[in-house]
Amino acid sequence: MKDRPMVPRADFRSYYGRPIVRPAVWHHDIAAYLFTGGLAAGSAMLAAGGDATGRPALRRAGRVTALGALVASTYFLVNDLGRPERFHHMLRVAKPTSPMSMGTWILSGFGAFAGAAAVAEAAPLLPRPLGRLLGPVGTAGQYAAAVTAPALATYTAVLLADTATPSWHAAYPELPFVFAGSALASGAGVGLIAAPPRESAPARRMAVLGAAMELYGAHRVETSKGILSEPYTQGRPGKLLRAGRTLTALGTAGALLGRRSRVVSALSGAALLAASLATRFGIFEGGIASAEDPKYTVVPQRERLAQRQQQHKQG
Amino acid sequence: MAEAHPVGFQYVVEAKNRGAKIIHVDPRFTRTSALADEFVAVRAGADIAFLGGVINYILSNEKDFREYVVAYTNASMLVSEEFQDTEDLDGLFSGYDTELNVYDQTSWQYAGQRAEGQEEDEAHADRETASGLEQESHGPPIPADVPRDLTLRDPRCVYQILKRHYARYTPEVVEQVCGVPQDAFLSVCEAWTSNSGRERTTALVYSVGWTQHSVGVQYIRTGAIIQLLLGNMGRPGGGVMALRGHASIQGSTDIPTLFNLLPGYLPMPHHQQHETFRDWVDAIRNPEQKGFWANAEAYAVSLLKAYWGDAATEDNDWGYGWLPRLTGDHGTYQQVLDMIDGKIKGYFLLGQNPAVGSAHGKAQRLGMANLDWLVVRDLFMIESATFWKDGPEVATGEIIPAECRTEVFFMPAASHAEKEGTFTQTQRMLQWREKAVDPPGDCRSELWFFYHLGRRLRERLAGSTLDRDQGLLNLTWDYPLHGDEPSGEDVLREINGYTTADRELVPGFASLKADGSTACGCWIYSGVFKDGVNQAARRKPGREQDWVAREWGWAWPADRRTLYNRASADPEGRPWSERKKYVWWDPDKGEWTGYDVPDFEKNKPPSYRPPEGATGVAAISGDDAFIMQGDGKGWLYAPSGLIDGPLPTHYEPVESAVANPLYGQQANPTRKRYDRADNPMNPSQSAVYPYVFSTSRLTEHHTAGGMSRQLAYLSELQPEMFVEVSPQLAAERGLEHLGWATIVTARAAIEARVMVTDRLRPLRIDGRVVHQLWLPYHWGNEGLVTGDSANDLIGITLDPNVLIQESKVGTCDIRPGRRPTGPALIAFVNDYRKRADGSQ
Amino acid sequence: MGANSLYGPLDPAPDAGYVDAPPRMGFFTDTSVCIGCKACEVACKEWNGVPDDGFNLLGHSYDNTGGLSANSWRAVAFIEQPAVVPAGPVDALAEAAAGRSDALAEAGCGGAGTTREPEFLGMPGTDLPGRTPDAPRTDFRWLMMSNVCKHCTHAGCLDVCPTGALFRTEFGTVVVQEDVCNGCGYCIPACPYGVIDQRKDDGRAWKCTLCYDRIGDGLTPACAQACPTQSIQYGELDELRARAAERVEKLKDQGARLYGHDPDDGVGGDGAFFLLLDEPEVYGLPPDPIVATRDLPAMWKRAGLAGLAMAAAVAVSFLGGRR
Numbered sequence A: 001m002k003d004r005p006m007v008p009r010a011d012f013r014s015y016y017g018r019p020i021v022r023p024a025v026w027h028h029d030i031a032a033y034l035f036t037g038g039l040a041a042g043s044a045m046l047a048a049g050g051d052a053t054g055r056p057a058l059r060r061a062g063r064v065t066a067l068g069a070l071v072a073s074t075y076f077l078v079n080d081l082g083r084p085e086r087f088h089h090m091l092r093v094a095k096p097t098s099p100m101s102m103g104t105w106i107l108s109g110f111g112a113f114a115g116a117a118a119v120a121e122a123a124p125l126l127p128r129p130l131g132r133l134l135g136p137v138g139t140a141g142q143y144a145a146a147v148t149a150p151a152l153a154t155y156t157a158v159l160l161a162d163t164a165t166p167s168w169h170a171a172y173p174e175l176p177f178v179f180a181g182s183a184l185a186s187g188a189g190v191g192l193i194a195a196p197p198r199e200s201a202p203a204r205r206m207a208v209l210g211a212a213m214e215l216y217g218a219h220r221v222e223t224s225k226g227i228l229s230e231p232y233t234q235g236r237p238g239k240l241l242r243a244g245r246t247l248t249a250l251g252t253a254g255a256l257l258g259r260r261s262r263v264v265s266a267l268s269g270a271a272l273l274a275a276s277l278a279t280r281f282g283i284f285e286g287g288i289a290s291a292e293d294p295k296y297t298v299v300p301q302r303e304r305l306a307q308r309q310q311q312h313k314q315g
Numbered sequence B: 001m002a003e004a005h006p007v008g009f010q011y012v013v014e015a016k017n018r019g020a021k022i023i024h025v026d027p028r029f030t031r032t033s034a035l036a037d038e039f040v041a042v043r044a045g046a047d048i049a050f051l052g053g054v055i056n057y058i059l060s061n062e063k064d065f066r067e068y069v070v071a072y073t074n075a076s077m078l079v080s081e082e083f084q085d086t087e088d089l090d091g092l093f094s095g096y097d098t099e100l101n102v103y104d105q106t107s108w109q110y111a112g113q114r115a116e117g118q119e120e121d122e123a124h125a126d127r128e129t130a131s132g133l134e135q136e137s138h139g140p141p142i143p144a145d146v147p148r149d150l151t152l153r154d155p156r157c158v159y160q161i162l163k164r165h166y167a168r169y170t171p172e173v174v175e176q177v178c179g180v181p182q183d184a185f186l187s188v189c190e191a192w193t194s195n196s197g198r199e200r201t202t203a204l205v206y207s208v209g210w211t212q213h214s215v216g217v218q219y220i221r222t223g224a225i226i227q228l229l230l231g232n233m234g235r236p237g238g239g240v241m242a243l244r245g246h247a248s249i250q251g252s253t254d255i256p257t258l259f260n261l262l263p264g265y266l267p268m269p270h271h272q273q274h275e276t277f278r279d280w281v282d283a284i285r286n287p288e289q290k291g292f293w294a295n296a297e298a299y300a301v302s303l304l305k306a307y308w309g310d311a312a313t314e315d316n317d318w319g320y321g322w323l324p325r326l327t328g329d330h331g332t333y334q335q336v337l338d339m340i341d342g343k344i345k346g347y348f349l350l351g352q353n354p355a356v357g358s359a360h361g362k363a364q365r366l367g368m369a370n371l372d373w374l375v376v377r378d379l380f381m382i383e384s385a386t387f388w389k390d391g392p393e394v395a396t397g398e399i400i401p402a403e404c405r406t407e408v409f410f411m412p413a414a415s416h417a418e419k420e421g422t423f424t425q426t427q428r429m430l431q432w433r434e435k436a437v438d439p440p441g442d443c444r445s446e447l448w449f450f451y452h453l454g455r456r457l458r459e460r461l462a463g464s465t466l467d468r469d470q471g472l473l474n475l476t477w478d479y480p481l482h483g484d485e486p487s488g489e490d491v492l493r494e495i496n497g498y499t500t501a502d503r504e505l506v507p508g509f510a511s512l513k514a515d516g517s518t519a520c521g522c523w524i525y526s527g528v529f530k531d532g533v534n535q536a537a538r539r540k541p542g543r544e545q546d547w548v549a550r551e552w553g554w555a556w557p558a559d560r561r562t563l564y565n566r567a568s569a570d571p572e573g574r575p576w577s578e579r580k581k582y583v584w585w586d587p588d589k590g591e592w593t594g595y596d597v598p599d600f601e602k603n604k605p606p607s608y609r610p611p612e613g614a615t616g617v618a619a620i621s622g623d624d625a626f627i628m629q630g631d632g633k634g635w636l637y638a639p640s641g642l643i644d645g646p647l648p649t650h651y652e653p654v655e656s657a658v659a660n661p662l663y664g665q666q667a668n669p670t671r672k673r674y675d676r677a678d679n680p681m682n683p684s685q686s687a688v689y690p691y692v693f694s695t696s697r698l699t700e701h702h703t704a705g706g707m708s709r710q711l712a713y714l715s716e717l718q719p720e721m722f723v724e725v726s727p728q729l730a731a732e733r734g735l736e737h738l739g740w741a742t743i744v745t746a747r748a749a750i751e752a753r754v755m756v757t758d759r760l761r762p763l764r765i766d767g768r769v770v771h772q773l774w775l776p777y778h779w780g781n782e783g784l785v786t787g788d789s790a791n792d793l794i795g796i797t798l799d800p801n802v803l804i805q806e807s808k809v810g811t812c813d814i815r816p817g818r819r820p821t822g823p824a825l826i827a828f829v830n831d832y833r834k835r836a837d838g839s840q
Numbered sequence C: 001m002g003a004n005s006l007y008g009p010l011d012p013a014p015d016a017g018y019v020d021a022p023p024r025m026g027f028f029t030d031t032s033v034c035i036g037c038k039a040c041e042v043a044c045k046e047w048n049g050v051p052d053d054g055f056n057l058l059g060h061s062y063d064n065t066g067g068l069s070a071n072s073w074r075a076v077a078f079i080e081q082p083a084v085v086p087a088g089p090v091d092a093l094a095e096a097a098a099g100r101s102d103a104l105a106e107a108g109c110g111g112a113g114t115t116r117e118p119e120f121l122g123m124p125g126t127d128l129p130g131r132t133p134d135a136p137r138t139d140f141r142w143l144m145m146s147n148v149c150k151h152c153t154h155a156g157c158l159d160v161c162p163t164g165a166l167f168r169t170e171f172g173t174v175v176v177q178e179d180v181c182n183g184c185g186y187c188i189p190a191c192p193y194g195v196i197d198q199r200k201d202d203g204r205a206w207k208c209t210l211c212y213d214r215i216g217d218g219l220t221p222a223c224a225q226a227c228p229t230q231s232i233q234y235g236e237l238d239e240l241r242a243r244a245a246e247r248v249e250k251l252k253d254q255g256a257r258l259y260g261h262d263p264d265d266g267v268g269g270d271g272a273f274f275l276l277l278d279e280p281e282v283y284g285l286p287p288d289p290i291v292a293t294r295d296l297p298a299m300w301k302r303a304g305l306a307g308l309a310m311a312a313a314v315a316v317s318f319l320g321g322r323r
């Protein structure tokens, strides 16, 4: 806050303390979707990596989790609609200015790819000709899904940031990193739970890298946004984010130190998954809290105005 | 005005945008104050002190429009030597009768006026029948030779009497009585006077809450005196305008729903005072008097011809015998008390909700619960139709639904958009309204209801030879039907008047005859169907005509937009100024001309002086601008007619927080009181009821709520009964914003949510702090949003001249929390009353 | 996309692809003449069939609507601003509270200059709006303002709507198509003014249409038609802006200022703009709104970067040493 030209105003005026911007009406479905979407992305990448490097357990777990997370995501998204029966109206347009529209198409593409990959896992159970056909389709789907996955993992950050919700919008430079890191960590968590120790090394590395990204991003969000960082540090969102951080640390430590123990690895994986979940809910609720208190709308905008006026005077 | 008349307020806003200064004087800061340049907080019930202060300011600074005052008002008339003022008698005028509590008005007359003036028993009867000032000509005739002093110096002339009477209403006294700081008061005086005179005029606009005081008529008289002194009457941009509480309240006195009047302000005959047709007519026209009332016989005969057609003949005095007679007070409050006493058996309520809207709600409901039958015609099931099963008295056990004898007939009514007809607004302008849609279901118009009620009654009584039935049987009831509904235009034609021989519409009231050759439903409305055209339906937009806009609607009398507009020219008939030019004498053509229809005989020159012994219209001199007055002058001083005195005097409200700082006489001595156990009044200056309250409306609701609490879009805007208190009072009584409070008077205790607001402020009155609180009166127990009724708090005390209740000011206590319920509520109120009586 | 499609001055209808678009229409709400009659609220609901908003006494002066919502497309704000005069020698209020009311009178209570700021007695909110030292005044004010959707040049709601339910009309206004909206709710946090809202029992998003079904027929929107004092003026935006400039000039010393009139502001100027008598936040308006989509390119860039980092992390994880 040292670059501020003036002492932030302690008081501010509002209309009977009522919110100025409207908090998102989304339910926890959307927070949950942030997690499942990231999980799907992370798992798909895990599957691709596993397949490419000959780690079938990672492949299988990744493919199946991706599909499961995808199905859950779709459920959450449709369920949150005010008019669920009209979910297909999302497909009327493709609109670059709407992260949700973009996300819909990303999710649809990803869904097709990840679906193909997951179904291919069932090839051995199917009659031969079909099964044989499925193999390559699944592989193709798996790689396509992995390529789409980063978009799936990060567009949700844009989705939140492209709003007037003060603390979401202010966090737009780092939010994609938080979400990308969180997606990686959750994918890695799946790997840790599912894979035997001999296959799990990449998952451990993925956990460390993901955690690093997530922690870095979250730290920036929680400290560098002036008053707009506040909602992420107080109340329930603050608790959730702190829990996420602790769980991430535990999970990462477990991943690194417990590499010989399947149990420790699995626990670490679970911790990483829980961490991702907590972080997503924390970010989600932090934004909502920032919209509910007019302070977070008025004070930064006032500062912005004051700054502009000063520049005007100087210029 | 913004609060209750937002649509009309647009013109105030427009004026403000053009540079007008808006001053708002009110007990509380309202939406009107929000737009005003200046807000002056005043104590409720102290308006005469305030306005009297303005009069004093005008007179002591000689700010009156002297030429106008000398020419057009009675300022120069000399008053009888017997007259004694409140100055001499500590708040009473000469002639007070302590037994009847009325005045013998003889001593108030002009010098040389006929000796026997209005005497006590006459004044008493006038009060009972609210007929003190029915016609301007009321009272003994005024001779043409009343001595005058045109220099206004004679100590007995009206001007000097006025000056003495108001001398004590100094700015200091205004501050002491009203709580208005002197500088704020003086700035009002300054603004009012500097905007009046030759070049400028000021309009005085009041809302009818002003009338709801035990001195209501005198409030308006005070305003009128100021407007006369400043030359603001009969001139464009001037006048005294009453903002009515509903559409067409003006219409409902023109063609009245009042017990004491017939259409066109003809009095309802009194069984003693008007035994014969001649008595009645002469009481109106005063044969020796000058002025236009002299033709009253033509108006009266034409009215009776309209009622009874061929059955009204000269031989039977035009059916005068069939008219009902007054025997005393039949006003709405007397009737309610009579209902309680079992003297009235049946009652019609038409678009009125007294259970919520009238003073002393409990008396209203108990009265109605003691009828045999009650007909309620309304848009919705209102409290006055359901009081017997849902009213507050059911909870307290005072009404037991199973035993309540009243049979209620509810008749669903058509709304204004579902029927045709006219509205008459405050400028006396009639505006025709088309029917937009058919009423739903069984809802019907008043016209339908009364036509068919009359038809059925006449069918029932057909062949009766009883005297009492003849009036009904002989009525002309021959309205052509369209479907089963008579046409409103046919009725308007009858109101306009026609010749009885060939049913030709008459062009105006000047064509009405006393020989039975014309019939007219309301003489002042005559001309509304001139040339066979519904003049009230004219709709030429203002931008397509001059600023007087005479082609929009129709104004009575004779389409005059401004009454007494002869006064807009000087005595010689020249406009007072180019800027305020309105009606003037054209010497070349020998006629009055101008933008409006001249309110004067067209060809009577300004120089005309009546010959000796002239009466009626011929006696009106060329400079008698106030042609309906017995002396042709605007009355600063009322030598007769007003029951409570010739000059407005400050009396405290009946329930007041303070002793009258001006006189020993505390309240209006002649007020109409009903001293009964079921109508207790708070003792004045009681520590038990220490606070002053006032009630009024919110923009969001309509009067007793029947038309607004039933509509979601309005109900949501003001969903709950509340009380406004100042932060100081809240602190004093421990009231919390949005918490509950109970407000108590000798009649009732009601509860309301608390609104703590700086819009109310304590005032310093006569050396002590007086807190005022304010209540809206829209709530009752029916509708989408319900709540206690503020009018339950109010007792019944009336203005003596017109029998309007004092419902805009009273005293009360307020305390935090909800009120008791059930029988405990009665005990709670009684306990207060006992304490108050005990501490006296 | 045109040069200023996301941000900056723009005529929105042609930008949206209308050829020969009619002039841009809008509202100028002049709060200095608003009398708080709420006719606008009622007229709007009558015309548009908007349901009632519940019967709740809010205690926000005379505002029981509580701002714009799916069920209130016009909402009148009421702000009571008491006189603020330096404290007198006698703490009249404390005295009055203690029952010694003479002190109150002594200090000139009810006079032109009241003693000191009255104690705040529980109006909700952080503080009574306007009651701050930076806006000292000697007169009591009761401000009223009829709020409405701003029909932004760059409308956040419209930008983010994923179904195309929100669209730009030929008049430059922003309208929701109720047969298309699926209630995804994205527009709601996207609006920098907190206008558009989801109707609870219906699921879809609703807001002012600037009476699209009236203005197409040359009629005035219901609220402007009903407003008795011309606080709400409807017309061609250019003309309204000129009128507003004159008006604000006239009312300068009353603290009048325009809000949302400037095409260079954060939303490219509002189609519905205001003349206010105090700071926007006092009325519940954001002091410096910026459409979030202004930063959309930067956001996608950051997301792309994060995505690449993610891919790199996966690559490193799998290729970084084979054990």
Ligand code: SF4
Residues within 6 Å of the ligand: C149, C150, C151, C152, C154, C155, C156, C157, C158, C174, C190, C191, C192, C193, C194, C195, C196, C207
């Ligand atoms: S004010 Fe809000 S709802 Fe209205 S157009 Fe702008 S962004 Fe959309």
Ligand code: SF4
Residues within 6 Å of the ligand: C033, C034, C035, C036, C037, C038, C039, C040, C041, C076, C144, C145, C146, C223, C226, C227, C228, C229, C230, C231, C232
């Ligand atoms: S904007 Fe007009 S209609 Fe709305 S409350 Fe104000 S004055 Fe009334």
